[in-house]
Amino acid sequence: MTTCLIGLGGNLGNVPQTIVGALQSLSQSPGVRVDRWSSLYQTTPVGSAAGSEFTNAVAQLETTLSARELLSCLLAVENQFGRERHIEWGPRTLDLDLLFFGDEVINDPPVLQVPHSGCWYRRFVLDPLFELLPTFVHPEKRQTIAELRDRLLVRPFRVEILDLARSVDPVLRSLQTQFPESELRAIRQPDEISHDDQGLFVRLDSGPLPPWAAPLKTRVGWLDVSTRMGDRQQKLINILRSVGL
Numbered sequence: 001m002t003t004c005l006i007g008l009g010g011n012l013g014n015v016p017q018t019i020v021g022a023l024q025s026l027s028q029s030p031g032v033r034v035d036r037w038s039s040l041y042q043t044t045p046v047g048s049a050a051g052s053e054f055t056n057a058v059a060q061l062e063t064t065l066s067a068r069e070l071l072s073c074l075l076a077v078e079n080q081f082g083r084e085r086h087i088e089w090g091p092r093t094l095d096l097d098l099l100f101f102g103d104e105v106i107n108d109p110p111v112l113q114v115p116h117s118g119c120w121y122r123r124f125v126l127d128p129l130f131e132l133l134p135t136f137v138h139p140e141k142r143q144t145i146a147e148l149r150d151r152l153l154v155r156p157f158r159v160e161i162l163d164l165a166r167s168v169d170p171v172l173r174s175l176q177t178q179f180p181e182s183e184l185r186a187i188r189q190p191d192e193i194s195h196d197d198q199g200l201f202v203r204l205d206s207g208p209l210p211p212w213a214a215p216l217k218t219r220v221g222w223l224d225v226s227t228r229m230g231d232r233q234q235k236l237i238n239i240l241r242s243v244g245l
Contacts, residue, residue, distance in 0.1 A: 007097040015055040038128035047089030123244035156183040158199030
């Protein structure tokens with residue numbers, strides 16, 4: 001049996017009832033046992049088209065399935081509860097994410113990435129995970145859930161943005177006002193980089209990294225969103241809301 005952690009959420013219909021129903025369906029699936037689950041958390045939506053407030057939780061499963069088989073099971077349960085995918089990051093009846101599959105690291109994009117790429121900096125995932133398993137160690141970041149969550153509680157919350165094109169300053173001025181508990185800084189050369197590994201270091205734009213920036217990829221706070229859809233401002237808004245600002 002492999003111990004797995006999944007995220008549950010939604011913002012359409014009676015979400016608490018849907019989450020209970022989803023856990024019941026999972027518990028009846030061959031090769032899956034639902035061990036326990038967290039409280040329900042009300043969270044700010046992330047994404048310009050996400051809609052109203054979300055309800056989120058996490059659950060611990062034991063399974064004899066492979067990671068890909070479990071993912072298929074989760075998708076089937078989503079469909080059972082009316083999940084539609086017409087809008088990326090849009091409103092949804094039910095979202096089931098495979099967060100961790102034991103301590104395995106699986107990179108099979110776009111089908112499967114474990115650990116889930118966003119679970120280490122999203123409060124709506126870390127808060128219920130902290131309730132359930134605060135000492136669980138992220139197999140890539142090598143920090144516990146409690147340590148990853150603690151990183152997000154520091155105020156002001158520092159976000160350093162790699163800005164080799166020297167064009168992000170107007171966005172940062174606008175967002176600094178909108179998110180006053182943040183500290184947003186553009187980084188364009190090595191002497192501007194903070195020596196400690198607090199907050200996030202964000203790569204917004206694609207292209208080759210200069211040699212001085214390559215070591216930043218080893219930092220806990222490194223976050224590469226260069227391949228995600230959306231303009232720079234919306235990407236940063238999504239990040240700032242995800243960390244709890």
